[in-house]
Amino acid sequence: MVAKKNCILRLSRYKNELYRFKKLGFIKIFSEYLADAVGVTSAQVRKDFSLFDISGNKRGGYTIDALIEKLNVILGKNQIQKVVVVGAGNLGTALLRYKNFAKQGIRIEAAFDLDPAKGSQKSGVPVRPMTELETFLRRNDIKIGILCVPEVAAQSVFDAMVNGGIRGVLNFSPIQLKTPADCIVTNVNLEVELENLIYFVTAGQSAK
Amino acid sequence: MVAKKNCILRLSRYKNELYRFKKLGFIKIFSEYLADAVGVTSAQVRKDFSLFDISGNKRGGYTIDALIEKLNVILGKNQIQKVVVVGAGNLGTALLRYKNFAKQGIRIEAAFDLDPAKGSQKSGVPVRPMTELETFLRRNDIKIGILCVPEVAAQSVFDAMVNGGIRGVLNFSPIQLKTPADCIVTNVNLEVELENLIYFVTAGQSAK
Numbered sequence: 001m002v003a004k005k006n007c008i009l010r011l012s013r014y015k016n017e018l019y020r021f022k023k024l025g026f027i028k029i030f031s032e033y034l035a036d037a038v039g040v041t042s043a044q045v046r047k048d049f050s051l052f053d054i055s056g057n058k059r060g061g062y063t064i065d066a067l068i069e070k071l072n073v074i075l076g077k078n079q080i081q082k083v084v085v086v087g088a089g090n091l092g093t094a095l096l097r098y099k100n101f102a103k104q105g106i107r108i109e110a111a112f113d114l115d116p117a118k119g120s121q122k123s124g125v126p127v128r129p130m131t132e133l134e135t136f137l138r139r140n141d142i143k144i145g146i147l148c149v150p151e152v153a154a155q156s157v158f159d160a161m162v163n164g165g166i167r168g169v170l171n172f173s174p175i176q177l178k179t180p181a182d183c184i185v186t187n188v189n190l191e192v193e194l195e196n197l198i199y200f201v202t203a204g205q206s207a208k
Numbered sequence: 209m210v211a212k213k214n215c216i217l218r219l220s221r222y223k224n225e226l227y228r229f230k231k232l233g234f235i236k237i238f239s240e241y242l243a244d245a246v247g248v249t250s251a252q253v254r255k256d257f258s259l260f261d262i263s264g265n266k267r268g269g270y271t272i273d274a275l276i277e278k279l280n281v282i283l284g285k286n287q288i289q290k291v292v293v294v295g296a297g298n299l300g301t302a303l304l305r306y307k308n309f310a311k312q313g314i315r316i317e318a319a320f321d322l323d324p325a326k327g328s329q330k331s332g333v334p335v336r337p338m339t340e341l342e343t344f345l346r347r348n349d350i351k352i353g354i355l356c357v358p359e360v361a362a363q364s365v366f367d368a369m370v371n372g373g374i375r376g377v378l379n380f381s382p383i384q385l386k387t388p389a390d391c392i393v394t395n396v397n398l399e400v401e402l403e404n405l406i407y408f409v410t411a412g413q414s415a416k
Contacts, residue, residue: 008407012400016382039384075403076410083402094302095398100382104399106406143409144402168405170398174224174308176247184408186401190303190378191312192220193394194291194352195283197376198314199216200392201351202284 007048008075013038014045015071022064030061081106082142084166086157087149088113088127091172095146096123109140130157137164148172158185215256216283221246222253223279230272238269289314290350292374294365295357296321296335299380303354304331317348338365345372356380366393 017037021029031049035042049055049062054070056062072078083101085092088111095101096111111127118127128136136142145166149157154173161169168184171177174192179185225245229237239257243250257263257270262278264270280286291309293300296319303309304319319335326335336344344350353374357365362381369377376392379385382400387393 005404005408008404009400012403012407013384013397016400017384020383037384075407077403077406081406090302090305094298097298098398100399101402104403106399106402144405146402168409170402170405175228176221176225176245184405186405188396188398188401189221190306190396191308191314192217192224193396194309194314194354194378195220195285195312196213196216197352197378197392197394198285198289199220199283200213201376 007051010038010040010044010048011052011071012075014048015068015075015077018064018068018071022068026064028061028063029067031056034062077105079105081144082109082140083107083144083146084109084133084137084142085111085125085146085148086113086130086133086161087111087147087153088115088118089148089150092146092148093118093123095148096125108146109142110136112136130160133157133160134164137161137166141165143167144169146170146172151175215259218246218248218252218256219260219279220283222256223276223283223285226272226276226279230276234272236269236271237275239264242270285313287313289352290317290348291315291352291354292317292341292345292350293319293333293354293356294321294338294341294369295319295355295361295380296323296326297356297358300354300356301326301331303356304333316354317350318344320344338368341365341368342372345369345374349373351375352377354378354380359383 014034017034031042031045035045052074083106085095085108092111096108101108108125111125112130112133113127114130116127116129143166145161147154147158147169151173154175155177158169158177162180162183167182171185171187174189177185222242225242239250239253243253260282262275291314293303293316300319304316309316316333319333320338320341321335322338324335324337351374353369355362355366355377359381362383363385366377366385370388370391375390379393379395382397385393
């Protein structure tokens, strides 16, 4: 499953690079170019694509538009993806204003906070009271949430999200959430990432 | 090297959990408890610790204070770690205010932005003009930086950081940076993480 997860991770990176090549005026692309841009081998690119029945042409390479279209279907990106942000503190508010989500077809439908007066004006996304969370999720059929509440509230808020129908959570709280089998949690632990960097730099080693 | 990187990642998570157990009043702890809190097997905990010559007592477990102390030395946490944030937009500013860094002995010495008027008042961290970046890094012997500038500026700003002596970068820009061999880059690509979640939830699969 880890192998598949890594493959999906690469597919999104291919897609992002393809948009950049397209912006530069490219119509077609060889696996070598894409491999170089993403930092993998070209054999890896071809292998990843073959898993999803995507084939190129030895002479001409892959057609960029067709490739982007296929990757978008695989990644569920051919429709707007609705997401909520739970916790509208500093980090939550920054995410509400984060422009790259919209570019990727991800729309933050609402934010939730104990104090709904927080930050709503500046981002254009409504901040609603936490008490409305479960009802809102169910009514709008939202499956994905970003969790940025303080550590002490994280598990109970997460449980409420799951009750509301959330099946995937990007978790910024620095705890290991107890997670039901039908829900996926991706942890983004910034201080742990920074600590690891510090360790590797201190130890004078390369974390390649 | 990946195995070692994962081990370091677990060590920081052990450490964070140990602080939580300590706060709850625990003095000693068994590997099983720690394993459960972090979501690994207890054999993994013991294996990780043995790599660094940390041993427990079968009857009494590990002494929490001694364990935290040892982990802090391994992770280079027994001294304040100086860090800069480059790019003081929404995300950069949120990081300046992010309280968990200070808890971990990480101090943001300064932020840099083309527009130094950005956000300095609210966080207490000075925002300096980008032109001062390299000189400041050298003068203060700073090795670690957080990069949150827009995509289009990321590579050139990164190069300036490396010139100033930076050896580890937490990169929030959604591009693959060309990196010299003596510098480590950890990418935090929020839209890619979110896309992956969406994919796995859409596909109804578990990304364990």
